[in-house]
Amino acid sequence: MESLHPRVRLLWTGRTALSSLVLVGLVVVADRFVLSLPVELAVAGWVILTALGAVHAVFAHRIWRFELQDDALFLVRGVVTRTDTSVPYVRVQHVDTTRGPVERTAGLASVVIYTAGSRGADITIPGLRPERATELRERLRDLAGESEATDAV
Amino acid sequence: MRRLNPLSGALRVGRGLLQGAFFGVIAGTTLAGFLGLPPAAAPLLVPALALVLGGFALARYYRFTYEIEGDTLRVESGVIARQSREIPLGRIQNVDSRQGVVNRVLGLSVVAFETAGGATTEATLDAVAESEADRLRRLVQRHGEFEETEPAGEADADGAGASADPTARADERSGRVDSEELFNFTTRDLLTYAVVSVRPAAPALLLVGLPLGIDALLTVIRFNLGLVGARPTVSLSVLDALGPPRLVALVVFTALQFLLAALVLSIVLTVIEYYDFRLVREGDDLRYERGLLRRYSGTIPLSKVQTVSIRENALMRRFGFATLAVETAGYSGGNRESGQGVAIPMAPRPVVYDLAADIESFGDLDFERAPTRARRRYAARFAIVAGVVTAVGYAVDTFLFGSGYWWLLLSLFLVVPPAAHLRWRHRGIALDDDVLATRTGFWRQTTRIVPYYRVQTVFVGRSPFQRRRDLATVTADTASTSTIVGGSARAYDVDDERATQLREILRERLYSDLLARKHDRDA
Numbered sequence: 001m002e003s004l005h006p007r008v009r010l011l012w013t014g015r016t017a018l019s020s021l022v023l024v025g026l027v028v029v030a031d032r033f034v035l036s037l038p039v040e041l042a043v044a045g046w047v048i049l050t051a052l053g054a055v056h057a058v059f060a061h062r063i064w065r066f067e068l069q070d071d072a073l074f075l076v077r078g079v080v081t082r083t084d085t086s087v088p089y090v091r092v093q094h095v096d097t098t099r100g101p102v103e104r105t106a107g108l109a110s111v112v113i114y115t116a117g118s119r120g121a122d123i124t125i126p127g128l129r130p131e132r133a134t135e136l137r138e139r140l141r142d143l144a145g146e147s148e149a150t151d152a153v
Numbered sequence: 154m155r156r157l158n159p160l161s162g163a164l165r166v167g168r169g170l171l172q173g174a175f176f177g178v179i180a181g182t183t184l185a186g187f188l189g190l191p192p193a194a195a196p197l198l199v200p201a202l203a204l205v206l207g208g209f210a211l212a213r214y215y216r217f218t219y220e221i222e223g224d225t226l227r228v229e230s231g232v233i234a235r236q237s238r239e240i241p242l243g244r245i246q247n248v249d250s251r252q253g254v255v256n257r258v259l260g261l262s263v264v265a266f267e268t269a270g271g272a273t274t275e276a277t278l279d280a281v282a283e284s285e286a287d288r289l290r291r292l293v294q295r296h297g298e299f300e301e302t303e304p305a306g307e308a309d310a311d312g313a314g315a316s317a318d319p320t321a322r323a324d325e326r327s328g329r330v331d332s333e334e335l336f337n338f339t340t341r342d343l344l345t346y347a348v349v350s351v352r353p354a355a356p357a358l359l360l361v362g363l364p365l366g367i368d369a370l371l372t373v374i375r376f377n378l379g380l381v382g383a384r385p386t387v388s389l390s391v392l393d394a395l396g397p398p399r400l401v402a403l404v405v406f407t408a409l410q411f412l413l414a415a416l417v418l419s420i421v422l423t424v425i426e427y428y429d430f431r432l433v434r435e436g437d438d439l440r441y442e443r444g445l446l447r448r449y450s451g452t453i454p455l456s457k458v459q460t461v462s463i464r465e466n467a468l469m470r471r472f473g474f475a476t477l478a479v480e481t482a483g484y485s486g487g488n489r490e491s492g493q494g495v496a497i498p499m500a501p502r503p504v505v506y507d508l509a510a511d512i513e514s515f516g517d518l519d520f521e522r523a524p525t526r527a528r529r530r531y532a533a534r535f536a537i538v539a540g541v542v543t544a545v546g547y548a549v550d551t552f553l554f555g556s557g558y559w560w561l562l563l564s565l566f567l568v569v570p571p572a573a574h575l576r577w578r579h580r581g582i583a584l585d586d587d588v589l590a591t592r593t594g595f596w597r598q599t600t601r602i603v604p605y606y607r608v609q610t611v612f613v614g615r616s617p618f619q620r621r622r623d624l625a626t627v628t629a630d631t632a633s634t635s636t637i638v639g640g641s642a643r644a645y646d647v648d649d650e651r652a653t654q655l656r657e658i659l660r661e662r663l664y665s666d667l668l669a670r671k672h673d674r675d676a
């Protein structure tokens with residue numbers, strides 16, 4: 001089974017840091033008008049949230065695994081609720097590689113696999129090296145094409 | 154290319170004129186003074202805006218054209234942003250039509266075509282004549298049959314009966330043959346169904362509607378106050394004069410009235426929705442019609458059915474009735490009427506199971522239950538809820554009422570063991586020859602039947618509480634709608650090893666059944 005690039009931990013932590021910064025900012029702004037909390041408290045809140053995010057990222061990276069099996073893509077993920085997912089290649093509708101601005105700075109890419117299902121119709125594999133992402137996308141496309149037994153719906 | 158019915162065009166233009174005039178009045182009275190326009194401008198705004206909106210409606214009517222050419226449906230629309238859309242007929246999942254009151258008088262209906270992709274209805278023709286709606290539906294239906302006869306056709310139609318000559322079948326079709334009525338509602342059945350199928354949304358709807366009937370509400374409150382012997386005036390000070398027993402009586406009485414009103418509302422809504430319900434089998438399609446004020450009708454191609462659900466609430470189960478719902482990949486988005494996809498609103502259980510087995514062949518479903526440690530898990534969960542409720546009750550009582558009766562809430566713990574047992578007993582999973590069936594729910598039991606070849610992704614999820622007890626939840630996703638009714642078949646709290654095993658079985662069966670179906674079609 002393959003695991004994600006270690007740098008993805010940094011990416012995830014950075015993301016949490018950013019989103020908690022927005023959250024803390026909102027709290028501070030709301031605070032200005034209702035009651036005034038010391039700025040130190042807001043900073044402490046941000047540090048705690050980011051630290052939690054970092055711990056979560058470390059665990060998430062340790063748990064994340066994926067594998068191209070004979071007839072299905074198999075993924076294991078989830079820190080709190082652990083989920084094993086198997087996506088049969090026949091069910092793959094199309095595959096994307098995406099690179100957001102944050103991902104580009106970290107030098108990483110993601111592969112998104114779409115199925116026609118109702119729940120979790122798109123499955124993302126984050127934290128891949130760009131070459132690996134392209135390779136994976138092409139491999140999945142070929143596998144989906146080969147296993148074309150019928151309509152994917 | 155065809156246009157929509159001219160009557161509906163005229164209707165749209167009329168509506169546009171009215172709306173424009175209405176906005177004109179508002180703009181003339183409020184904006185004119187605000188912007189400092191000359192007084193003469195205000196009356197001019199009315200015809201000007203009416204003309205703009207009416208003209209826009211007219212342009213929209215003329216721009217909207219559609220046609221079925223060969224095996225695609227083409228729709229051209231839009232005045233400012235133009236759009237043209239082609240939908241291959243083989244990809245159409247459902248064709249639905251609905252008629253509002255005005256359209257029924259004019260003999261028009263709104264036709265909607267649904268495909269598997271996209272978040273909204275793919276094409277809506279608003280509105281065409283009834284005969285034209287019929288023609289379109291038949292064209293789509295007939296296309297499905299042609300495709301069956303093509304060996305290389307990639308539509309997932311059943312391989313059965315593929316030998317007939319296409320043209321002969323088409324002729325047969327136009328002569329309205331082989332339509333067989335499967336089910337219809339007598340007035341008595343409809344009323345029974347309306348009483349038994351309680352709508353959870355009815356109390357909320359009633360609450361929202363209350364301010365509209367404020368006079369009636371006040372009369373009822375005065376009557377209630379008089380009944381418990383208080384002064385029949387509506388104010389909070391009256392309540393102070395009442396002692397606790399009379400206050401409780403008042404509250405209980407009012408609550409009962411509220412629930413009764415909600416029940417009546419629920420019955421009325423159900424009757425309006427399912428009045429004159431008919432289910433007909435036309436060749437390989439199911440076709441339903443329903444509705445008192447608005448008429449709905451639609452076709453469900455049997456070859457495109459993804460999952461079949463059988464629903465029974467506690468009352469229905471007691472009397473041996475069940476609801477059958479059929480889902481295709483067509484409907485998306487949650488804003489559909491609750492009745493969408495319902496094939497049989499209520500019938501005796503054997504009838505429902507027979508039709509379900511007719512759609513997806515399965516035998517007697519033999520449900521395996523979760524291990525008994527799952528029951529302990531439910532008991533623990535319910536006990537926590539009971540504990541929290543008691544704690545909140547204690548706090549509220551001590552700080553607000555001081556009646557000292559909070560310990561009555563402890564009786565909730567008595568309900569925990571039976572509740573856990575019932576939840577455990579009503580959950581299960583069955584692996585039949587061709588289908589996977591899952592079941593859950595005590596108050597509203599849902600049995601979901603998914604053919605193996607329809608399974609999409611399989612998830613095995615384990616929450617921290619499940620991991621402690623070596624349990625897992627297996628979810629088999631299908632391409633059907635993600636509403637409350639629809640979605641995936643889920644086996645709750647199966648043994649961890651069994652979950653992994655189930656995942657493997659589902660994957661193997663998916664491929665072997667797909668291949669078997671391909672062989673059948675090629676042969």
